[in-house]
Structures are given as structure tokens and as C-alpha cells.
Amino acid sequence: MKIGFIGTGVMGSRMVKRLLQNGYDVQVYNRTKAKVADLQKLGAQHIENIPELSRECDVICSCLSMPADVIQVYDGPSGIIQHARPGTICIDLTSVGADTSKRMFETANAKQVSYLDAPVSGGPEGAEKGSLTIMVGGDKQAFETVSPILKALGENIEYLGPSGAGSIAKLINQYLVAVHSLAASEAMVTGAAFGLDSEQLFKILKVSYGDSRILRRHMEEYVLDRQFEPGGAVKYVHKDVRLANQLLMEAGMKNFTGQMAEQAFQNATDQGLSDSDMSAVIQPLEKECGVVVKKQG
Structure with missing residues (x-):
């Protein structure tokens, strides 16, 4: 073959x-x-x-x-x-x-x-x-x-x-990737804004109910080390969550968290981060709050 x-x-x-x-x-x-x-x-x-x-x-x-x-x-x-x-x-x-x-x-x-x-x-x-x-x-x-x-x-x-069933399942997965990415970013930026040590906060979250695979991926492999070479780029997650949001609207939903995630990835794109790893969606939030989520020292 x-x-x-x-x-x-x-x-x-x-x-x-x-x-x-x-x-x-x-x-x-x-x-x-x-x-x-x-x-x-x-x-x-x-x-x-x-x-x-x-x-x-x-x-x-x-x-x-x-x-x-x-x-x-x-x-x-x-x-x-x-x-x-x-x-x-x-x-x-x-x-x-x-x-x-x-x-x-x-x-x-x-x-x-x-x-x-x-x-x-x-x-x-x-x-x-x-x-x-x-x-x-x-x-x-x-x-x-x-x-x-x-x-x-x-x-x-x-x-x-x-036909189409595989694509629908993948977009649902990507919907969660986008929403979890935004939620993890918001949580970590909020902790930094209130003076919490980012590494310590992450250590607590990953052994608590707030843990997620996306939180671990983003923090361990990208954000804390300030390394944003892409595994999966912002532009692709932005594309996927936009398509996923269309599915949710077709399903009959009017207001849902993916709309905020789509806007967050749009903001990252507008700030020149489209080719950076998806975890870079945190960077516009850091700028907004005047903090950086990183390892100490």
C-alpha cells in the first residue's frame, strides 16, 4: 500500500x-x-x-x-x-x-x-x-x-x-482547550496581581480541584519559564474556538464561555502573538494587570 x-x-x-x-x-x-x-x-x-x-x-x-x-x-x-x-x-x-x-x-x-x-x-x-x-x-x-x-x-x-462527526468531536475538544487556557491564565495573573508566588500557587492548584491538563501544560512547559515557542500556536486555537463557537450557536446556546475565549485569542493575535504557543494568551492579561507570571529569581 x-x-x-x-x-x-x-x-x-x-x-x-x-x-x-x-x-x-x-x-x-x-x-x-x-x-x-x-x-x-x-x-x-x-x-x-x-x-x-x-x-x-x-x-x-x-x-x-x-x-x-x-x-x-x-x-x-x-x-x-x-x-x-x-x-x-x-x-x-x-x-x-x-x-x-x-x-x-x-x-x-x-x-x-x-x-x-x-x-x-x-x-x-x-x-x-x-x-x-x-x-x-x-x-x-x-x-x-x-x-x-x-x-x-x-x-x-x-x-x-x-462525515463531519470527527470534526465536531475535535472542535468540542478545542473548545475546552481554549476555555481552559483562558481560565488558567486569568487565575495565574490574578494570583500574581495580589502578590502570590506564581510557582507556589501553581503547586497548590495542581493538587487541588482547580487542576487541569492545560494548566499543567501551560505553566510547566511555557509560562513559568517564559518560553513561548509553539507546540500549538495561538492562531490555530483561535481558528478552532471560532469554529467551535459556531457549533454551540447551532446547538441553540446564546451566551457561553467560548465567546470570551475567542476574544482573548483574538486579543493575543492583535498583539502579534499569533505564531506563539497558545499559552501566550496569558500575555495580554499580564499587560492589563501589570504583572508577569514567572519563576522567582
Whole structure:
């Protein structure tokens, strides 16, 4: 089975390595050729364009940035759907809205190509270890066919139902990521504003009911050391919470905490932090209150 992989950035490159380590024949494409050089050394074959890759491969994976990228890569004149052979199975690992997933599914289906929405959670470390959670929507038979591939990438593989179901589950997860990020930031900034030692406060919170995985991630890996090189960038969480908020409105909710989280990530973007780690959402709050959450000394 020949696998094509489009999008070899922070997440995609690690997934390709996992596939290679599991003995798969992988062809890769990325707009920035420099991003595939290390993968070529590991055995991946670089393909010059999407149409060629689409014609050559039995399964095509994509890990892209934004919904517009997915639409272009799949449905553009030089896209996957126009050039893939009937029977090809596409696995889109990008976080997009359910409407985008359903549109790609229907367009692909008309060409006898299968399309699975299969967004992931677990960050670069999960991609590196092959421990991702993968949430899948689409045709169940196609899912079962590519399950061995998904198991090379993740530990928690869940088939959730028809097209769009995987994307909905991922956006709900991202909703919590965004809201927890804002709440953790507000709590830590408030403590600093009242003179509490940030390390001591964090030590208390992580053994109390206020603990969360996001609180630990942000404080231990980024904020306290003032290191904001991205694992997951502000711009991606901002995109995801915006899409998630649309789901909540469609569900019938009018006022919800995600609206505040979306604004907080918008503020971080407006202050030039879009490419920083999502934990940088704390920085506008620190400026507002005139404090910095960091280790002492």
C-alpha cells in the first residue's frame, strides 16, 4: 500500500516518521520543499506536485493549517479529488468545521474517492510517540480499511459516525482547550496581581480541584519559564474556538464561555502573538494587570 502525505509541518512531519517506522511506503508533498529534506533521508519519496501524488497513491493523508487549505488541496483544479484514482481513501487530519468535511466527502464520493475527517489531539509529542487521539467521521468501511495506518499514528482511535462527526468531536475538544487556557491564565495573573508566588500557587492548584491538563501544560512547559515557542500556536486555537463557537450557536446556546475565549485569542493575535504557543494568551492579561507570571529569581 502506497501512502501519500500532504503537509509536513510540525505535526505532519512527525506522522510521516511514524509511518516510515512502521514500514509504509510514503510519498510526501509540501509547498516548502525544505520541510521534506529530513523525511527523504528517512526513506520518504518527495513528489513535486499534488496531482502526481494523487495518481500514485492508494491512501492520501493531509495535515494542513486552515479550512481554506483543505478546500484548495482537495477540491481545487490541481487537487486530490480531481486526480485520485477511484477507490483511493483520503484521511484528512486537519481540524476544520463539519461543513468543510461534509463538502469534501460529497465531492470525493462523486468521484468514487473516500474521504475521512480524522482530526487529531495530542500535540507534537503525541505525534512523535504515536500516541495521538484520532477522531474519525465518514464511511465505516473506508475507516476499517485504513485502521492499521491510523494505529501507527495514534493510541486512541475512535470512529464516531458519518462525515463531519470527527470534526465536531475535535472542535468540542478545542473548545475546552481554549476555555481552559483562558481560565488558567486569568487565575495565574490574578494570583500574581495580589502578590502570590506564581510557582507556589501553581503547586497548590495542581493538587487541588482547580487542576487541569492545560494548566499543567501551560505553566510547566511555557509560562513559568517564559518560553513561548509553539507546540500549538495561538492562531490555530483561535481558528478552532471560532469554529467551535459556531457549533454551540447551532446547538441553540446564546451566551457561553467560548465567546470570551475567542476574544482573548483574538486579543493575543492583535498583539502579534499569533505564531506563539497558545499559552501566550496569558500575555495580554499580564499587560492589563501589570504583572508577569514567572519563576522567582
